[in-house]
Amino acid sequence: MFSKNFPKLTQLIPRQGASLNGKLSTTSAQAAQLxxxxxxxxxxxxxxxxxxxxxxxxxxxxxxxxxxxxxxxxxxxxxxxxxxxxxxxxxxxxxxxxxxxxxxxxxxHPDIQKVIANPKNHNIFVNRPALGTNPPMYLFEKLSNIINSVAPKGLNMIQTMACGSCANENAYKAIFIRYNTLMRGGKELTQEDLNECVMNKGPGCPDLSILSFKGGFHGRTLGALATTHSKAIHKLDVPTLDWPIAPFPRYKYPLEENTEYNKKQDEECLKEIEQIIDHFNTVVKKPVAGIVVEPIQSEGGDHHGSPYFFQQLQKLGKKHNSMLLIDEVQTGLGATGKLWAHEHFNLPESPDLMTFAKKMQIGGYFYSDKFKTQPYRIFNTWLGDPARILFLEETLNVIKRDNLIxxxxxxxxxxxxxxxxxxxxxxxxxxxxxxxxxxxxxxxxxxxxxxxxxxxxxxxxxxxxxxxxxxxxxxxxxxxxxxxxxxxxxxxxxxxxxx
Amino acid sequence: MFSKNFPKLTQLIPRQGASLNGKLSTTSAQAAQLxxxxxxxxxxxxxxxxxxxxxxxxxxxxxxxxxxxxxxxxxxxxxxxxxxxxxxxxxxxxxxxxxxxxxxxxxxHPDIQKVIANPKNHNIFVNRPALGTNPPMYLFEKLSNIINSVAPKGLNMIQTMACGSCANENAYKAIFIRYNTLMRGGKELTQEDLNECVMNKGPGCPDLSILSFKGGFHGRTLGALATTHSKAIHKLDVPTLDWPIAPFPRYKYPLEENTEYNKKQDEECLKEIEQIIDHFNTVVKKPVAGIVVEPIQSEGGDHHGSPYFFQQLQKLGKKHNSMLLIDEVQTGLGATGKLWAHEHFNLPESPDLMTFAKKMQIGGYFYSDKFKTQPYRIFNTWLGDPARILFLEETLNVIKRDNLIxxxxxxxxxxxxxxxxxxxxxxxxxxxxxxxxxxxxxxxxxxxxxxxxxxxxxxxxxxxxxxxxxxxxxxxxxxxxxxxxxxxxxxxxxxxxxx
Missing domain, CATH: 3.90.1150.10 (Aspartate Aminotransferase, domain 1)
Structure with missing residues (x-):
């Protein structure tokens, strides 16, 4: 199987020391012929x-x-x-x-141009399929290649979507489905429960929440927008969901001259995050099923969090049964000098889910088996676009070949x-x-x-x-x-x- | 300008009587060579x-x-x-x-294959643009062609999106923005109001609603899903918005043998719809800014509404300042023997907005000037995919040339x-x-x-x-x-x- 021989991008990147003085290593000297x-x-x-x-x-x-x-x-x-x-x-x-x-x-890019110049690929562009019901024969191979090449460790499954907002919306759904299923503890819903749920009521339609951060951005559809807090213009006049919003560190720079202040930022934010989760779980009774966070707040002002902050955030989530969704829509695919920005944090384990879009050319998320649902629960007509999957596959080849990360x-x-x-x-x-x-x-x-x-x-x-x-x-x-x-x-x- | 000479699809369709007896008219006899x-x-x-x-x-x-x-x-x-x-x-x-x-x-289809075989088109596929900030030079011409060819009368503007769910989500936003702006009556929001709105609070984040119908389907992202009521499996375990849900007629067939029963269905539904709107506007205090409806409930069981029902629904909406959004994602682009299914209803005027996706190969909505917003309020990175716009343009040419409607x-x-x-x-x-x-x-x-x-x-x-x-x-x-x-x-x- 081709996919088994498809090496991880990270394995291909020599861990050379970078030079800050303007003299670049051999790898980058070759950039002249890039x-x-x-x-x-x-x-x-x-x-x-x-x-x-x-x-x-x-x-x-x-x-x-x-x-x-x-x-x-x-x-x-x-x-x-x-x-x-x-x-x-x-x-x-x-x-x-x-x-x-x-x-x-x-x-x-000449290699991307080759994808479209190859007549063998044209039927993939011409016949836009419903990927969930009638996937093309090559789909398993292509998705396997993507997973084997770039999926965070342990997140061995992929759900493709059309854009970043849809990626986050559906990752939220995956979190809610898992959380509420666990809460039910195997109890079957009655037919009446199911009928009520169709009408937005009852135990099948639970009052759960996603915790997001001040300054965060996760998209503009109504669910994603409820977790977006970067600028008023994105949100003005649109109804929302009353979900918890926590502070995200605001550091002083240069970092090395402000270690004490910045550490205090981390601690204060983490303390408040835990208070908010606790308050929503026990007082508001809108349990925090998930936490959505960008590795760098990329639209709200390029605000960074430290590895310590993210390590503790993951710990907090585990403690309170809030699943951690890292949104790498903007930071992903090599943009931060690592494949995924959250690799900078040395988390003890992978996040529960990770969304992507932008440089990946399609939207979607990586997940582990535990988020696998029954059919038709995470679904739509197109589930992305296989033409963009073709371009992604070639993009990954080029990133590896040319050592671009x-x-x-x-x-x-x-x-x-x-x-x-x-x-x-x-x-x-x-x-x-x-x-x-x-x-x-x-x-x-x-x-x-x-x-x-x-x-x-x-x-x-x-x-x-x-x-x-x-x-x-x-x-x-x-x-x-x-x-x-x-x-x-x-x-x-x-x-x-x-x- | 090319777009000015681009005739409406409807103008090209000869209004011939159809034959029910198996003998088809000349147009269809030519289908053998289609x-x-x-x-x-x-x-x-x-x-x-x-x-x-x-x-x-x-x-x-x-x-x-x-x-x-x-x-x-x-x-x-x-x-x-x-x-x-x-x-x-x-x-x-x-x-x-x-x-x-x-x-x-x-x-x-050979004509669609030509789109991709033409090397002149390849740069459109290779360089996926952010259509809102850096549109390709040809975008105005292509979108004008689409509008001139298929936009419902009076809806002379278009917003493209990646899929049907995003189309509806953003059309809801357009409705909310217009409704809340009107309600403010020109009053400026304070900086404090804007700051609150970023945190999901205050007058910039109003408690408005969209009325939807039992059996309706409008997508699976959280906002769209709040208006979807076709099957429990789509909705189970996902939190929602408490918006009004009204009954949609359930007719007996054949229609001609059940006119009295079906008329009563219309009247009862319309009466209840008005009661619900009134209740949400005055008692619940979650004003009904918009009504979203499919011309035929296409996923929830192929339930039809009569022209009378839709005419009265439009009237009701106007009376209560609820804007009418017709969702033609599944029914659109000739699927019902007219360009748009709502043309069967002889509405006194066009709906306020109309969403599309599926056969259109991109998502989006048509709207009129009054829904035009300030920059960045209806926005995302890709806003659809121009490659799919190319295919749509050729599809429209073929539909016209071959008289497919x-x-x-x-x-x-x-x-x-x-x-x-x-x-x-x-x-x-x-x-x-x-x-x-x-x-x-x-x-x-x-x-x-x-x-x-x-x-x-x-x-x-x-x-x-x-x-x-x-x-x-x-x-x-x-x-x-x-x-x-x-x-x-x-x-x-x-x-x-x-x-």
Whole structure:
């Protein structure tokens, strides 16, 4: 069986020491010949303001048929290549935001192009199947490859979904189903119970909850949105579920100069989390079936938690029968210099479930046997898209072959060292450089400074983004190298100088 | 502009009288040469039991990494063609279920194959974009074509999403946002209100509701699931929102022999709906911001509502400021012999919103200007998949060119006449033949008889499905012809005879 010979990504990554001084190890020196960079320009090419006149015209037109206020610019995907995104006006920007952290190998990667150029694959695109009832013959092999290659230890099963919100919604369901089944203790529901449950009532429709964190983001459908607490604009005017919300650490940087303060943050948060769980379990009587948490609060402001915090959180969950769901939608697939960001935490065991989407190109979650349900309980028509599974499989091949997670770690260390330097150079403008791998951020002194900086950089040929109130979020592809870092850092320096 | 010349599908469909007597009009006579049927076998080819040994082996294997209990058989998508689905064991079944009503033009349609064979389209597949921030240059043209071609009158805007559940979830949000904004009457929220809303509290997080119907199905994510009331298995153990649930008519068939009873059903349901809305608005204080309804309850048992019922429902909604969302996820894109099933109801005006997915190959909803929100309120990373938009565009071209909605109406009338005859022939086994277009159903005398019938037919080469407690659900492609109907009806007759 092919899947048995498919090695774990982590096994392939040599654990070399990274160099912070600009001299990269052999692995990264090879980055010059890295596949996917062949057609990149040497640097950004800027011919107009961003957005340019053609983008503006298209923004005005599409405003007649859609919400257009979120459009940065219209993109020429044919001309985009590697780490460079091309727009409708002939500009080529170095993209350190990559479709909201979702395109793993940059634009028009030659190996990904081969997937679609191969006529043998075309029937997979043409006949969109209901994966749950009529899976394609190759599905077991493809999913096995994915599991064998990237599933966290012990989470040997996979449920695919169409997007990140659906991934979290269905992982919550898996948690509720398991929790309520355990609580029933084998007692069968009566036909009357079942009839009531269809009408949103009775013991089949329990008042359980998921604990989430202030500043967290887990999606925008109603269940996911009830656990999202990053910005008012996401939530305004939408009814919700009254579930517990706990504090997440807010550290001071640099970490090494603030160990005592940050440790206190951990302890205070953990104490409050336990109080909240206890209160919901015993007073509110809305038991906390699960805890959902991002390894890094990626949309709410790039807030990090320490390995200690996450180890204790897992312990707390176990103590109170709250299952731990780690949401790696944004942090996953090598973005933090490890396959999954939660590997940085050295947890005694894997989380109970782990959701993914974005760089994985499909949504879904990994789980263990204990979350296996009866048929049709976790289900929908499409359950994702096998065309995207094909692209994912090839993406994993490329990540392994080209050692991209190790590259990400090394480039990330180099990037962070540079960001720290800039924070020292411009202390009135930016601070708190932080990150794992290239998954980096720093804060603007104010929201206005952060927003102005993004705008300046855009017009200097850097496509970048924000997170939370004041953070500048860096989310490049996995083929982002030291050379690209230099271009970005150089322009960031110039932009800061211009304030 | 291309989009301006893109005619409405409805304008292209000649309003010919359909023939119930088996003689089809010219349009359908041409069905013999219909594109997409070129490679079909003359009839089903059955070599093994369904599922066969190879499918069984794969089901057993995939059971180690996924829930496998929903798998009917493993499918050979390369060998599937037209209305025939091929399985892993070399069987070819006539498919009247078509991936849970979701594949519009059958398997490996030559025009859909051309979309993927064209290298110019490949960059659209390779670079999955964040459609909200960096839309491809062609997006306005493609979405305009879709709107101009199939949007209900007055709903001149479109929001794409990844699937049907996300379509409904976001349409609910659009309703809540509009309702609460109107209720605020222009009053600005304070910063404190906004902060509270992030924590699931206060006036920015209102206690509003969506009214749904007993037997309705609108998806399985938590918000959508709160409005789904078809089967206990979908809902068991998952917490929900306490929103109003109203009765939906349950008619007796044949309709023409039960007009008085059915009219009373309409009146009683409408009376109760109004009482429920009033109760939730004034007593429960959870105002009914919207009403979500399927034109035909497609998963909960193929329950139909009369044009009168829907006309009055729209009136009721208007009276109580509850916006009407028609969910055409399963009924849409020609499946009922009209472009959208709600066109059968001659509503005085379009619904406020209409959701789609399945045959449209992407999820989403059509809406009017009044539901346009500020940026980032209805949003997510991918907002669907432009690759599927390409396939949709070509699907619409084929539907127009080959007059497939008219074909569906005529074949549907022929199919229904045959089902009615069989109900007369086997009164102890089946009853209540009903349908619009080929979107037909009949009831088994018991759930066991219905389930046995599906199993018998599967082994006679007919892929079919169930809905609700006892209904047999027929959901063929849009290239399903009189010839296919004859094959199905012949085997259905034989299967019934064998009881």
């Amino acid at each position: 596949k996917g960079l062949e057609n990149e320009p040497n640097e950004p090419i800027i011919k107009t303001n961003i957005p340019g006149p053609k983008s503006k015209e298209l923004i005005s037109e599409i405003g007649n048929i859609q919400q257009a206020g979120t459009v940065v610019f219209f993109t020429d995907y044919e001309k985009s290549t590697g780490n460079y995104i091309a727009d409708a006006d002939g500009n080529h920007l170095l993209d350190i935001y990559m479709q909201i952290a979702s395109l793993p190998l940059g634009y028009n 190790q590259l990400n770690k090394e480039v990330g260390d180099y990037l962070l060292a540079n960001l720290r330097n800039l924070c020292k150079t411009y202390p009135g403008l930016i601070a708190n450089a932080r990150g794992l791998g290239t998954f980096c951020a720093f804060d603007g002194a104010t929201a206005k400074i952060r927003d102005d900086l993004i705008l300046k950089l855009k017009n200097m040929g850097i496509q970048c983004g924000a997170s939370g109130d004041v953070a500048f979020r860096i989310r490049p592809s996995l083929i982002f190298t030291k050379n690209h870092t230099d271009i970005f850092v150089d322009r960031l320096d110039k932009a800061l100088k211009s304030f | 594109k997409g049927l070129e490679n079909e076998p003359n009839e089903p080819i059955i070599k093994t039991n369904i599922p066969g040994p190879k499918s069984k082996e794969l089901i057993s294997e995939i059971g180690n990494i996924q829930q496998a209990g929903t798998v009917v058989f493993f499918t050979d998508y390369e060998k599937s063609t037209g209305n025939y689905i091929a399985d892993a064991d070399g069987n070819h079944l006539l498919d009247i279920y078509m991936q849970i009503a979701s594949l519009p033009l059958g398997y490996n 008219q074909l569906n109406k005529e074949v549907g009338d022929y199919l229904l006449a045959n089902l009615r005859n069989l109900c007369k022939t086997y009164p102890g086994l089946i009853a209540n033949a009903r349908g619009l277009g080929t979107f037909c159903a009949f009831d088994g005398a018991t759930a066991k008889i219905r389930d046995d019938l599906i199993l018998k037919l599967k082994n006679m080469g007919i892929q079919c499905g169930a809905s609700g407690d006892v209904a047999f659900r027929i959901r063929p492609s849009l290239i399903f012809t009189k010839n296919h109907t004859d094959i199905f009806v012949d085997r259905l007759d034989k299967a019934l005879k064998s009881f």
